[in-house]
Amino acid sequence: MSKRTVDNKSKQEGWIDWRTSSARAKLLEDLHNGTLPLEATELTAKNAWVFYQNKEGFENVVFAQFKARLADHRKQVKDKKAGVTGNKKKGWIDWRSNAALKAKNTITEDLVQGILPLEENVIPVEDLWTHYENEAGFEKVCFDQFKERLEAHREQVKTTLARSRYEEECLRHDRILFPREEVDDNGIPFFDLHPAKKLLEDDVAANKHASMKPEQLRQTREEYKVFPNSYFRPRIYQAVRKLKFINYLNYAREVKDKMLRSKQKINNEEEIDDIRKELFAVRRKKQKVVA
Known part of the structure; x- marks a missing residue:
């Protein structure tokens, strides 16, 4: 034995x-x-x-x-x-490695910020991929891995948000007894609750950020000046990314609408390619607005 x-x-x-x-x-x-x-x-x-x-x-x-x-x-x-x-499928990168860090952070941040919808039936994952496949950090990510990781991160963020809502409910009760501070521990106002957020989104949409440095843009409004430049600068980039994504979604809808309207008229691949080129030009024009 x-x-x-x-x-x-x-x-x-x-x-x-x-x-x-x-x-x-x-x-x-x-x-x-x-x-x-x-x-x-x-x-x-x-x-x-x-x-x-x-x-x-x-x-x-x-x-x-x-x-x-x-x-x-x-x-x-x-x-x-x-x-x-x-745990690594053929052609996939290690999602825990530095090679995937930017892609992982981008997906998570966009889900938390509401740029990416939490529900999968809002926008087809194929449409989302045509945007993200050209984003920095996604060079080595394939569609199948993006699809699976997006689904996993959606569940993670949903769980986190559900927990946050519960905590907010508890905080809401506490704030009745102890009113919330308007600034953080460093004395800086909470940006998401400040009028500066909406003003910045409007300024980015108007392309004001393209002609001046972050510090110069910060000096254009009193609402911006309460935030240090080191804190304000990332908010500009965030607003730019959000606008780019919105512009892309508008472009994707235009593509679908025009393809559907032209469905009965399209007879060959050349005509389809012409439509795509025309719509691509529209997309590039929109992207230049926030470049």
């Missing part, structure tokens, strides 16, 4: 060290060569256990560990055959 080695890292009493066991090697071998079905619907863990429990290498394996490891190995082998390596 083989000597049982207890895995000190395991939280399960009676489980062996699976990493060095012959049982692990046998399951992986049988899964790869097709002896053991990849789908639990074809052979359940309980029925597989009847076959393996008396095999060499399984003498000290308990059913609970066998069932858990079989599920893990089935997923690993299926992912490998489908072109997935570990």
